[in-house]
Amino acid sequence: MNKSISVAVVMTVFNRKEQTEKCISSILKEMDHMSLSTDFYVTDDGSNDGTRELFKHYQEMYTNSKFVVLEGSGSLFWNKGMHLAYGEALKQTSYDFYLWVNNDVEFFTGFLSEILRDYSRAREKQKYVIICGGVRYRDRNELSYGGAINHSEINPYNRTLLTPNGHIQECDCVNGNCLLIPSETATLIGNIDERYEHGFGDFDYGYRLIRAGGQPFVASEFVGKCDRNSVIGSWKDASLPINERFVLKNKPTGQPPYSHKIFLKKWFPKLWLYYWLKPYIGIVSSSLTYRIRKS
Structure with missing residues (x-):
């Protein structure tokens, strides 16, 4: 992969400006390490913390990249926001890859070159693939989000997360925190299912690829750091009424x-x-x- 590679980074954001800045900056650093053309397609779902101004700043600083910022209604949440941004990116036919990211992930230097190598390894096994990058907790070397294997055809939650082990691993469930989608797979599968409100769309995308005859893979190494959402204060918190x-x-x-x-x-x-x-x-x-x- 010595030629210039074109990547459309896709994300949806709602506030969390500081995290978004760390995420974007960690991706832009990859442009300094490899021959890479990077554009960003972002749904800003009603941020009021200066996030929109942040992207204007990036556009002024990085004139060789496009920052396409789409306005959300304030009620799109992750899945519908990704549907809007990814749909806009898919209108362009010039990208080699699409990269879904969550704005709370801070990526490691060299992550993209590594998952592109993983893509080359996966293509030796299967024509249509996606690479799911695993992320770890910020304070420990433990997987927080990534790909998983489901062990049952009837139980959707009988699954095991796959910790990166230096080799690509086949999986079926994928988290959208970091998901590399080659152009041929994007053409085959299309956009994320708009019907989901917030979650489920990333898992659905992996299952759709398998149904179409393709295969998701987990990246060989951790790609970044991102803490898992806390159970405290959520519907899983047994201390709440x-x-x-x-x-x-x-x-x-x-x-x-x-x-x-x-x-x-x-x-x-x-x-x-x-x-x-x-x-x-x-x-x-x-x-x-x-x-x-x-x-």
Whole structure:
């Protein structure tokens, strides 16, 4: 890969300006280390912390790159924001790769050259591939997000995260924190499914590739650092009142029932209703257990 490589970086943002700046800066550093043409396609979903001005600054500083910033409604969240930004990037036919990133990831120097090498290794095995970059916690060398293997055709949550081990590994579930999509795969699979509200779209994308005859792979090395979202204060927090947990669970940033139903019926249809109801049962049982132990 000695020729100039063109990459469209795709992300959706809502505030978190400082994290976005660290993320973008860590990606732009790759331009200093390799022959690379990089454009950015970003959905700004109603940020009010100066994020829009940040991208204007980058456009002034990096005139050889495009920074296409699309305005969201303020209620797009991750999946619909990615659908908007990725859809805009897909209108261009000149990119060799599309790179999905989350703006809370700070990438390691050399990450892109490494996953491009992983892409070359994967292409020896399969024509249509994607490379899922694993990220670790900021304070320890432990996987936080990445690719996984699902061990069951009927249980969507019987899966194991795959820690980078120096070799590419086949997977089926992929997180969108760092996802390298070659142009041929992008043409085959198309855009992310717009129906999902926040999550599920990245897992869905990996399953769609497998259904189409392709294969997702986990990158050989960690690509960056990003802490996993905390359970505290979320719908999984057993210390919260049951009714509050139900509300949090059904929000777009939780596990909204509409998106969950689409995902389960599409990929795990045999027991979809059971796994759709199971989180609600889990909320009640874990809350009761917590209160019994506390008393």
